[in-house]
Amino acid sequence: MRCCHICKLPGRVMGIRVLRFSLVVILVLLLVAGALTALLPSVKEDKMLMLRREIKSQGKSTMDSFTLIMQTYNRTDLLLKLLNHYQAVPNLHKVIVVWNNIGEKAPDELWNSLGPHPIPVIFKQQTANRMRNRLQVFPELETSAVLMVDDDTLISTPDLVFAFSVWQQFPDQIVGFVPRKHVSTSSGIYSYGGFEMQAPGSGNGDQYSMVLIGASFFNSKYLEFFQRQPAAVHALIDDTQNCDDIAMNFIIAKHIGKTSGIFVKPVNMDNLEKETNSGYSGMWHRAEHALQRSYCINKLVNIYGSMPLKYSNIMISQFGFPYANYKRKI
Amino acid sequence: MRCCHICKLPGRVMGIRVLRFSLVVILVLLLVAGALTALLPSVKEDKMLMLRREIKSQGKSTMDSFTLIMQTYNRTDLLLKLLNHYQAVPNLHKVIVVWNNIGEKAPDELWNSLGPHPIPVIFKQQTANRMRNRLQVFPELETSAVLMVDDDTLISTPDLVFAFSVWQQFPDQIVGFVPRKHVSTSSGIYSYGGFEMQAPGSGNGDQYSMVLIGASFFNSKYLEFFQRQPAAVHALIDDTQNCDDIAMNFIIAKHIGKTSGIFVKPVNMDNLEKETNSGYSGMWHRAEHALQRSYCINKLVNIYGSMPLKYSNIMISQFGFPYANYKRKI
Numbered sequence: 001m002r003c004c005h006i007c008k009l010p011g012r013v014m015g016i017r018v019l020r021f022s023l024v025v026i027l028v029l030l031l032v033a034g035a036l037t038a039l040l041p042s043v044k045e046d047k048m049l050m051l052r053r054e055i056k057s058q059g060k061s062t063m064d065s066f067t068l069i070m071q072t073y074n075r076t077d078l079l080l081k082l083l084n085h086y087q088a089v090p091n092l093h094k095v096i097v098v099w100n101n102i103g104e105k106a107p108d109e110l111w112n113s114l115g116p117h118p119i120p121v122i123f124k125q126q127t128a129n130r131m132r133n134r135l136q137v138f139p140e141l142e143t144s145a146v147l148m149v150d151d152d153t154l155i156s157t158p159d160l161v162f163a164f165s166v167w168q169q170f171p172d173q174i175v176g177f178v179p180r181k182h183v184s185t186s187s188g189i190y191s192y193g194g195f196e197m198q199a200p201g202s203g204n205g206d207q208y209s210m211v212l213i214g215a216s217f218f219n220s221k222y223l224e225f226f227q228r229q230p231a232a233v234h235a236l237i238d239d240t241q242n243c244d245d246i247a248m249n250f251i252i253a254k255h256i257g258k259t260s261g262i263f264v265k266p267v268n269m270d271n272l273e274k275e276t277n278s279g280y281s282g283m284w285h286r287a288e289h290a291l292q293r294s295y296c297i298n299k300l301v302n303i304y305g306s307m308p309l310k311y312s313n314i315m316i317s318q319f320g321f322p323y324a325n326y327k328r329k330i
Numbered sequence: 331m332r333c334c335h336i337c338k339l340p341g342r343v344m345g346i347r348v349l350r351f352s353l354v355v356i357l358v359l360l361l362v363a364g365a366l367t368a369l370l371p372s373v374k375e376d377k378m379l380m381l382r383r384e385i386k387s388q389g390k391s392t393m394d395s396f397t398l399i400m401q402t403y404n405r406t407d408l409l410l411k412l413l414n415h416y417q418a419v420p421n422l423h424k425v426i427v428v429w430n431n432i433g434e435k436a437p438d439e440l441w442n443s444l445g446p447h448p449i450p451v452i453f454k455q456q457t458a459n460r461m462r463n464r465l466q467v468f469p470e471l472e473t474s475a476v477l478m479v480d481d482d483t484l485i486s487t488p489d490l491v492f493a494f495s496v497w498q499q500f501p502d503q504i505v506g507f508v509p510r511k512h513v514s515t516s517s518g519i520y521s522y523g524g525f526e527m528q529a530p531g532s533g534n535g536d537q538y539s540m541v542l543i544g545a546s547f548f549n550s551k552y553l554e555f556f557q558r559q560p561a562a563v564h565a566l567i568d569d570t571q572n573c574d575d576i577a578m579n580f581i582i583a584k585h586i587g588k589t590s591g592i593f594v595k596p597v598n599m600d601n602l603e604k605e606t607n608s609g610y611s612g613m614w615h616r617a618e619h620a621l622q623r624s625y626c627i628n629k630l631v632n633i634y635g636s637m638p639l640k641y642s643n644i645m646i647s648q649f650g651f652p653y654a655n656y657k658r659k660i
């Protein structure tokens with residue numbers, strides 16, 4: 001009969017209460033452990049699969065096709081000639097024509113009368129003739145990749161098919177056909193240029209630190225990034241009607257912490273500006289164009305507080321195209 | 331006094347036992363949860379930073395220099411000529427010569443008498459003349475990168491400097507100068523070959539699925555991987571005295587889930603086998619050599635249960651070297 005003196009509560013009841021409480025705690029911990037296990041990454045996950053799943057879950061864009069964005073001003077003859085070519089490129093999802101001819105109606109009717117067309121082409125009438133119109137977040141854009149091409153640039157289909165496949169392997173960089181660089185001088189002032197300029201560093205060969213967006217593939221999310229930049233950046237581009245591509249390279253290099261672009265050597269790419277009847281010959285013929293671009297680099301370094309561009313000397317070509325572009329050595 | 335009839339054990343004792351047991355279970359679960367949380371990846375970790383930290387913590391190897399591993403048999407004149415060249419390559423940490431001339435003393439004395447030398451060269455006397463001797467985990471190897479070169483292959487310094495910089499950007503792949511591929515036939519039997527073979531796929535150009543290790547940079551950890559392969563793989567290489575490089579491509583492709591190598595187009599690379607006085611002309615002159623390599627592919631698919639090799643058509647060259655290898659188009 002000793003038990004009654006010792007036990008405060010009936011033994012079974014106290015034991016049951018402790019047991020119940022412990023079971024609840026154990027259950028909670030098991031749920032936590034289960035949640036943590038679910039968060040562990042599957043080792044075989046590769047970048048493209050992850051992107052695909054994210055994209056599918058968003059329900060909108062895809063990595064398997066791209067949207068051509070072509071801004072145009074005063075060269076409708078070239079535009080239409082180029083559209084006839086680009087509309088047939090494999091993996092093209094849609095074309096967005098940024099119509100900078102203010103006050104002039106876009107050629108929708110003409111385009112439709114010459115249908116049917118392989119893919120949709122949207123003409124976006126602009127309210128002002130601005131260089132950075134092409135960097136808007138277009139609601140019609142459904143793909144992860146943008147192909148941005150100037151309205152006087154003809155890039156062959158094999159070049160585009162190959163460069164797109166390269167972009168799919170490096171989706172966070174600008175994959176394009178026109179490399180440029182910045183050079184540093186002892187005064188700390190930067191200059192902008194191409195192969196004609198001093199090669200940076202002490203090694204062999206040249207380097208590039210920018211890939212121009214006017215003949216390139218890049219991730220469509222960077223359009224949103226551009227819109228979010230400080231007003232000073234937008235103002236710089238509006239004032240110069242230039243440098244939107246330099247700004248994009250700054251933004252991307254800053255974001256990814258490595259070189260903003262990968263240069264793919266074009267096999268067959270031409271500038272058609274001499275073929276236009278409009279008499280208009282493009283912004284880069286303005287006397288101050290090159291100096292402006294050096295000016296932009298220094299302004300952007302000022303705005304961002306640092307020089308984020310990084311050099312690269314990687315040049316990518318397509319193995320075996322054109323035929324036998326690689327000779328067997330050993 | 332009712333309690334004594336109800337309780338089987340004194341209540342406090344039973345409660346304490348349940349409590350003690352529950353506490354043990356809870357403790358175990360907390361430890362498990364803690365372990366799982368530690369396994370969660372840090373989002374901003376990038377591959378090279380991770381490697382650097384792992385390496386620093388091991389205190390041994392580095393990404394900034396590489397070790398040349400050169401296996402040699404019956405071509406000491408070529409070996410010494412090549413060593414005179416390779417010993418002076420920038421970023422070279424050490425040379426390991428795998429001495430397959432069984433019974434013949436390695437030329438340590440001759441080498442030392444012609445010192446001083448820029449870097450250490452270790453001659454590793456082997457006990458049997460085996461192709462896979464060069465894939466051992468050499469204790470003298472301190473770098474993350476291996477440069478593996480056949481003892482008749484002369485690769486220029488600019489090519490090596492550039493390819494090493496490419497390897498540093500893709501440290502999980504074989505970065506080398508000799509691309510090869512497998513082709514699939516309707517019977518499911520594979521064949522091995524180079525540019526002369528049918529290009530896979532329906533697009534333009536050619537593809538490669540292997541980069542031969544005899545003129546390449548690769549991560550030294552893959553030597554450990556190789557040692558851990560099934561005995562059947564080692565037996566295959568011993569029987570054929572061939573295919574160690576094909577096996578390495580299988581192992582790496584399987585491990586990383588993408589193409590095993592990146593092809594860098596050599597500017598100045600030669601095979602010196604015609605220059606040897608030994609009269610020995612290398613394994614690839616054996617009548618059965620090419621057929622053996624097709625045989626090896628099919629055997630390896632059998633051993634691993636799948637074909638892990640993946641095609642690529644990316645060819646990398648150095649921007650601006652040789653001079654003006656890129657012409658400004660627009």
